[in-house]
Amino acid sequence: MTTTPSQGPMPLQGFTVLDLSQGVAGPYCAQLLAGQGARVIKVEPPQGDWGRHVGVARNGHSTISSTYNGGKQSLAIDARHPDGKALILQLAQQADIIVQNFRPQVVQRLGLDYESLRERGLKPVYVSISGYGPDGPFADYPATDSVMQADSGLMFSNRDAAGTPQRIGVLLADIAAGVYAAQACTAALLHKLRTAEGSHVQINLFNVCCALQSTVFSEEVTGAQAARQAISAPNGVFDAADGKLTILALNNEQFVRICRAFELAHWETDPRFASNELRLEHKAQLHAELSRKVAQQSLAQLEALLGCHQVLHARVRAGRDVVGHPQAQHLRTFQTIEQPDFGPLVWAAAPWACHADAVQPAPRIGEHSEALLRELGLDPLEIAALVARQVVATDSDARGDTR
Numbered sequence: 001m002t003t004t005p006s007q008g009p010m011p012l013q014g015f016t017v018l019d020l021s022q023g024v025a026g027p028y029c030a031q032l033l034a035g036q037g038a039r040v041i042k043v044e045p046p047q048g049d050w051g052r053h054v055g056v057a058r059n060g061h062s063t064i065s066s067t068y069n070g071g072k073q074s075l076a077i078d079a080r081h082p083d084g085k086a087l088i089l090q091l092a093q094q095a096d097i098i099v100q101n102f103r104p105q106v107v108q109r110l111g112l113d114y115e116s117l118r119e120r121g122l123k124p125v126y127v128s129i130s131g132y133g134p135d136g137p138f139a140d141y142p143a144t145d146s147v148m149q150a151d152s153g154l155m156f157s158n159r160d161a162a163g164t165p166q167r168i169g170v171l172l173a174d175i176a177a178g179v180y181a182a183q184a185c186t187a188a189l190l191h192k193l194r195t196a197e198g199s200h201v202q203i204n205l206f207n208v209c210c211a212l213q214s215t216v217f218s219e220e221v222t223g224a225q226a227a228r229q230a231i232s233a234p235n236g237v238f239d240a241a242d243g244k245l246t247i248l249a250l251n252n253e254q255f256v257r258i259c260r261a262f263e264l265a266h267w268e269t270d271p272r273f274a275s276n277e278l279r280l281e282h283k284a285q286l287h288a289e290l291s292r293k294v295a296q297q298s299l300a301q302l303e304a305l306l307g308c309h310q311v312l313h314a315r316v317r318a319g320r321d322v323v324g325h326p327q328a329q330h331l332r333t334f335q336t337i338e339q340p341d342f343g344p345l346v347w348a349a350a351p352w353a354c355h356a357d358a359v360q361p362a363p364r365i366g367e368h369s370e371a372l373l374r375e376l377g378l379d380p381l382e383i384a385a386l387v388a389r390q391v392v393a394t395d396s397d398a399r400g401d402t403r
Helices: 025-035 063-068 082-094 104-109 114-119 145-151 172-195 205-212 214-221 252-261 265-269 276-281 283-295 299-308 319-323 326-331 369-375 380-388
Strands: 016-019 039-044 073-077 097-100 125-130 199-204 235-240 243-248 312-315 334-339 343-348
Touching: 016 025, 016 082, 025 039, 025 063, 025 097, 025 125, 025 172, 039 082, 063 343, 073 082, 073 369, 097 172, 104 125, 114 125, 125 172, 145 172, 145 205, 172 199, 172 205, 199 205, 205 214, 235 283, 243 283, 243 299, 252 265, 252 276, 252 299, 276 283, 299 312, 369 380
Parallel strands: 016 039, 016 097, 039 073, 097 125, 125 199
Antiparallel strands: 235 243, 243 312, 334 343
C-alpha cells in the first residue's frame, strides 16, 4: 500500500508571499509556505537569484535554486532603480507576507525595511533573515553556511575521531533557518488574523545554529562532554562484509539486546560495562570486539539478526540508496520533477505534507514578469518601456530570445 497525497484545500491558500530573498534560507522559507498553498511571487534581479549559479547549474537553473524555489512565480526587477523599487512597493501593498534576507543597511537603503513599510501604512508579516541579527558587533559580517558552521560551533560538534572539526555536508545553517523562519512566519500570520496587526519576524543563522546545539553547549559548559562526542557506548559505524552500518545502545536494556544478538554473554556480567558511564570509559574495548563480530556477516544477515533482537541499527546509505529506500517508496518521499531547461530533478517532499501532486518546477528568471506587471495595471507599452530601460527583465530576455 502506498501513502497518497493529502486532498482538500491547502492551509495557506489565498495568502500572498512576496519573496525578496536569495540563496537558500529565505527561499526555503517561502517555498515551504508555497508548499502549504500560498501564492509566492519571487522578486529577483535581472541576472537572477545568485543561487541559480552555484552548485550544479545549467541554463539559469541549479539544483539549489530549483529545490528551494519550486512553485513560485518569478518577477525580475532591478530594485536599485527608482522605478524598480516603486514596483516592489506596489507588490508589497498586496502581500500578506514579505520575506527578505538582505543585510540590514541594504534593505533600509531600498526603503523596503519593516519600519519604512509601516510608515506607509502597510501591516505585513515581515520576515527578516540575517547572519548575525540586525545589530551588534557582528551584524555586518558576511555569513555563509560554512562561516556559520565554524563560528557557531557546529564544526566543532561534528569533529572526527582525531578531534578535527568538520563541516556538516549539507547546508544545515541555511536550511534550518528556513524551517525556523517558516514556523515563526505562520505563527505571526495567525497573530495577524486575530489582531489585524503585522509583525516583524527576525531570524538569524547564528541563533538558529546555537538553538540546534543547546544540549551540546549545556554539556560542554558543565564539562561533562568536553573530551568526548559520543553519548553512549557501544555507539558507532561498523564495517560489515559488504557495507557499513551503525549500531548503538542508549541504555542498559538496549545494551543487553546487543549482548544477546552477538552472543556476548560475558559483557552482561563484566563490571566495566555495568552502566553507560562505565561503557563510555571502555568504549574502545567494546568497539573492537563488536567490530570483529560484525565483519563476519553481510548487511542482510545483520539486519535480520539485529531486527530480531530489536537492536538499534541502520545501514549507512548513500543518496541513491535513500531514494530507493523501501520506506521512501511507501511514503512517496521523493519525486522526479522535470525542470525545464535543466532536466530531471529529484525532489524530497516537506516532512509535514504529502501534497506531492501539487509540486511544480522552479520558474525561469522573469518567467512571470509580464503577467505580474499586468496584474499591477501596467499596459504592454509601459512594460516594454521598463524592459527597454533594463528595470525589468522578462523570460525572453533571460533566454536571449530576440524575436
